[in-house]
Amino acid sequence: MTQQPSTGGDVRLTGISKTYGSFTAVHPLDLHIPAGSFFALLGASGCGKTTTLRMIAGLEDPTSGIVELAGNDVTALPPHKRPVNTVFQSYALFPHLDIYENVAFGLRRRGIKSVKKQVDEMLELVQLGDFARRKPQQLSGGQQQRVAVARALINHPKVLLLDEPLGALDLKLRRQMQLELKRIQTEVGITFVHVTHDQEEAMTMADQVAVMNGGRVEQQGAPAELYENPGTTFVANFLGTSNLIEAEVADTSGGDLVLTTEGGKLALPAARCSAPARTGDTVLVGIRPEKISLTHAEDAGTIPDGRNRITGRIADSSFIGVSTQYVIDTPVCSEFAVYEQNIERDSRLVPGAEVVLHWNPAHTFGLDATQDIDAGTQLDEEAA
């Protein structure tokens, strides 16, 4: 509860879990959120991300484990004694108070008498100076959202927790508020922990993303790292789209693993394979649709050597402006997704055409084949 604009504090969760009766919402998890970072907890609904956030806020008692804020153990502290503030889903603005009193609420509860200057400044920051005497229900969704942010930020918390803060806004406003929140975070330097089910939102805003599934953290890292080198099938499918095919390890002698599939041999950099791979093992080979190039079968000879290649037939194509999305029927997978940028369109690439799919082996990633190959696909559709 420092008065000065604090630099953010770090959050450390150690072995934290939450069970409701026989249902485990969060399995024991360890998470370190660095001070001053914009951290996203990403997952489908029911994955335990909001429960985790509420345990940091103190609104939920962990069944086990320790919550540390800026080096202090706060596990036993009630919410009103923790130096964190929350922006709630659907904002939870006090309907009986006007905007000014909503924003001043935290300051007043800490016994600060002269709140006017700070409240005015904060309302200016979120561009709501003229609305101070309105009631929350008289504002639009976006304005209410900004009030909720102002009400939390005015207290200079060490950590700001955001629980799906943009879920109720329409797409255009959501994009605008994403940039706005990112700007505010850079300006105040407070640690932001952002819970969302929108993978695009998490990737645009956060420096660090933890992908949660079934009460566990599947993978944590910078957005680009998670996207380029997912560690599990869930991450591969939930963050964007991936083509996953089963393959057998044929040779591990070089820097690249050589894999055999029904469609031919593929190369995979050993460092990009998260599964143990000995000769004879089965692994899942993944490739993002936009990394793949399509060449008509007649021009197969023009494809440079050293690229992974699979042959197939175009089953479907849909033109969506910046790109064309193809579904290719191949021996390894009947629905191979390929996104081609619309730069030089080959008019022969229509459904029914025989094509060769080829890509730089460096973009290939390898996953443990014991996982569910479709994990995360339905969830993504549901969340979107």
Next chain:
Amino acid sequence: MALTRWIRRNLVVVAGLGTLAYLILPNVVVLVFSFNKPNGRFNYEWQRFSTDAWTDPCGVADMCGSLSLSLKIAVWATIGATVLGTMIAFALARYRFRARPAVNSLIFLPMAMPEVVMAASLATLFLNMGVDFGFWTILIAHIMFCLSFVVTAVKARVMSMDPRLEQAAQDLYASPAQTFLRVTLPIAAPGIAAGALLSFALSFDDFIITNFNAGSTVTFPMFVWGSAQRGTPVQINVIGTAMFAIAVLCVLAGQLAGNRRKRS
């Protein structure tokens, strides 16, 4: 022809005015007859205009005593029922406990049961316990039947309240006591006020239950009933008109305050 067409076009207005007249006509009669100067003891026939009753409202023996007793009982019953009812409503809306389903349905009994039955059984209970009838038995009876109305009004309000509001208050450094006083109570206030107003009105004009449990004590409704047998003093109309006027003023004031809040 023109008339039927006019009626058809203004049917809503006509029906509205008709209903309003139906509701307000008895009150108008009471008001008019409060300015009457009856010849005999009964104030049922218009004789001539007089303000005698208005200038001397307590001119009838025992009437103002019973009036002030009724007001006193109504105030205490309102306070008792509102405090208890609010607490019960919060308990029912917020907590899971073993007797909750039973309490939830039993609380409606006083609303559902015929008043005479309840009055008679209460009187039997008091008699068997050897309690003297009077102010306290009336008060206990009134609090009992007002409770269900307060619980119903407050519970509806508490149930519809977003639990995140209280969490937000705690998150913004409000202690549990501050959270209740600054957030929960103000948001539940309209429900509590509705329950309290209902309680006051119900208690003030209750006759049946009071009559069974009053002993020799006489409340205002009992006084009116008693005097109706022997002759009705004009002052009863004065009190009735005054109550009506005060109630209307309260409603108007409430609506004005609400409008002003909405506009600002």
